[in-house]
Amino acid sequence: AQTVTQSQPEMSVQEAETVTLSCTYDTSESDYYLFWYKQPPSRQMILVIRQEAYKQQNATENRFSVNFQKAAKSFSLKISDSQLGDAAMYFCAYNQAGTALIFGKGTTLSVSS
Amino acid sequence: EAQVTQNPRYLITVTGKKLTVTCSQNMNHEYMSWYRQDPGLGLRQIYYSMNVEVTDKGDVPEGYKVSRKEKRNFPLILESPSPNQTSLYFCASSPIPLSNTEAFFGQGTRLTVV
Numbered sequence: 001a002q003t004v005t006q007s008q009p010e011m012s013v014q015e016a017e018t019v020t021l022s023c024t025y026d027t028s029e030s031d032y033y034l035f036w037y038k039q040p041p042s043r044q045m046i047l048v049i050r051q052e053a054y055k056q057q058n059a060t061e062n063r064f065s066v067n068f069q070k071a072a073k074s075f076s077l078k079i080s081d082s083q084l085g086d087a088a089m090y091f092c093a094y095n096q097a098g099t100a101l102i103f104g105k106g107t108t109l110s111v112s113s
Numbered sequence: 114e115a116q117v118t119q120n121p122r123y124l125i126t127v128t129g130k131k132l133t134v135t136c137s138q139n140m141n142h143e144y145m146s147w148y149r150q151d152p153g154l155g156l157r158q159i160y161y162s163m164n165v166e167v168t169d170k171g172d173v174p175e176g177y178k179v180s181r182k183e184k185r186n187f188p189l190i191l192e193s194p195s196p197n198q199t200s201l202y203f204c205a206s207s208p209i210p211l212s213n214t215e216a217f218f219g220q221g222t223r224l225t226v227v
Contacts, residue, residue, distance in 0.1 A: 032124060033212060043220065045203060049146070093156075100146065100171055100172075101158070101159055101205075101216060103155040103156040103157070105155040
């Protein structure tokens with residue numbers, strides 16, 4: 001079965017700095033999709049960024065970018081110019097066969113001024 | 114406004130008292146799903162539905178039931194809740210079975226079973 005591992009339960013960063021959240025996954029498939037979701041204290045699940053495995057180019061959304069290493073099965077999220085509003089729990093997720101998102105356990109990011 | 118609406122947002126109940134958490138989406142999505150979120154475990158899928166009258170088990174279906182009689186609604190039923198079902202529940206929908214499309218999540222339902 002596919003699994004998603006986030007090895008950093010907590011991370012911290014100062015405003016305006018850069019932070020990288022790690023995610024690894026295990027799959028035998030060659031075509032799949034990966035996502036990062038943000039969950040602020042409001043509990044709402046917000047899509048941050050997505051990556052299609054067949055695309056070699058790393059996805060970027062404003063201050064958020066990923067480092068997708070398909071051979072290593074690694075999918076890290078980089079947040080540049082961190083802001084107080086980035087404080088949240090971040091979940092890495094893998095799309096399994098179109099029927100489920102497989103989530104990691106999450107990384108709580110705190111941002112200090 | 115396109116949204117997934119869950120009700121209630123908070124619920125405290127007693128062991129064994131049947132309850133239903135409703136989920137409704139206004140985007141005409143075919144795919145809907147329920148997840149539970151527990152500390153240190155992330156989100157885990159309970160049930161999903163690919164279309165009306167088509168439902169299937171996820172990773173943690175024990176103690177739950179669902180139905181999909183209408184495209185927009187996908188209620189989660191706990192016939193005899195137990196304390197280990199205390200959790201944060203999310204309903205999600207997407208236009209087609211998941212691929213690269215975004216899954217839209219409801220606001221979450223915090224359930225406490227005492």
